[in-house]
Amino acid sequence: MFLGPLLQILGLNIAGIVTPGPDSFLVLRTAARSRKHAIAAVAGISSALIVWTTLAVSGAALVITTHPEVLAYIKIIGGAWLLWMAYNFAASALAQFRSPTPQALADPTAVLGSLASCYRQGLATNLSNPKAVLYFAAIVAPLIPVGAPWWVHVLYVVAIIAESAIVFSLIAFFVSTARVRRRLVAAGPWIDAAAAVLFVIVSIGLISGGLGSLLG
Numbered sequence: 001m002f003l004g005p006l007l008q009i010l011g012l013n014i015a016g017i018v019t020p021g022p023d024s025f026l027v028l029r030t031a032a033r034s035r036k037h038a039i040a041a042v043a044g045i046s047s048a049l050i051v052w053t054t055l056a057v058s059g060a061a062l063v064i065t066t067h068p069e070v071l072a073y074i075k076i077i078g079g080a081w082l083l084w085m086a087y088n089f090a091a092s093a094l095a096q097f098r099s100p101t102p103q104a105l106a107d108p109t110a111v112l113g114s115l116a117s118c119y120r121q122g123l124a125t126n127l128s129n130p131k132a133v134l135y136f137a138a139i140v141a142p143l144i145p146v147g148a149p150w151w152v153h154v155l156y157v158v159a160i161i162a163e164s165a166i167v168f169s170l171i172a173f174f175v176s177t178a179r180v181r182r183r184l185v186a187a188g189p190w191i192d193a194a195a196a197v198l199f200v201i202v203s204i205g206l207i208s209g210g211l212g213s214l215l216g
Contacts, residue, residue: 005143006156010163016135017167022082022125025198027168028175029089029191030118032184034108035176040115042172044122046165051127053160056136057144057153071130072213078128079206085125086199093192111188130206 017024023045031038092111112118126132144156174180184191 006159009140009143013160013163022129025195026125027172029195030112031172031175032191033112037108037112037118038172038176040118041122042165042168044119045126046161048123048126049161049164052132052136053157056140057156068213072210074130075206075210078130079203081124081128082199082203086196089192089196093189096189
């Protein structure tokens with residue numbers, strides 16, 4: 001009774017993870033320079049998922065989506081954060097283009113910051129994406145069996161977070177292997193530039209959508 005819907009949710013979750021977006025791009029960008037920094041970012045993303053999955057199983061995510069003004073503010077705040085991230089990525093790309101130090105010899109901490117900083121980036125990047133609210137409210141929440149006991153809700157939360165952490169970690173480990181890193185390390189500034197463009201596009205969409213809901 002509970003296994004079927006759970007497997008459906010986990011399948012949809014994997015599809016969402018491998019689809020290009022801010023989370024996957026952040027992990028790719030970080031793993032191309034440092035495995036431990038990438039794992040720190042994955043830990044941040046996984047921590048944020050605790051919030052989204054808990055809202056979904058408790059029904060709170062559905063409440064948020066039925067109040068357009070609340071979702072609008074979430075979009076604006078999230079878009080502003082992603083825009084700030086885009087600025088940092090663009091600044092990093094520019095600094096790397098100007099740096100005489102080859103990317104293979106550069107200190108990852110100088111580009112990525114501390115492990116705690118990468119954790120906060122992963123946390124904030126996932127929390128700033130209001131699409132997660134819509135995803136969990138419209139897709140995940142309806143698949144949770146009605147009247148299921150509390151332990152089933154906990155099982156769903158743990159399973160989704162564990163799967164996300166494992167898949168993102170596998171991506172980080174693959175990208176950070178010596179062979180893949182050798183191919184990506186020279187493209188470091190270009191990856192940062194592409195990340196900046198992606199985050200700008202997403203942030204503009206979120207902010208304009210939020211303002212449109214409030215002013216429309």
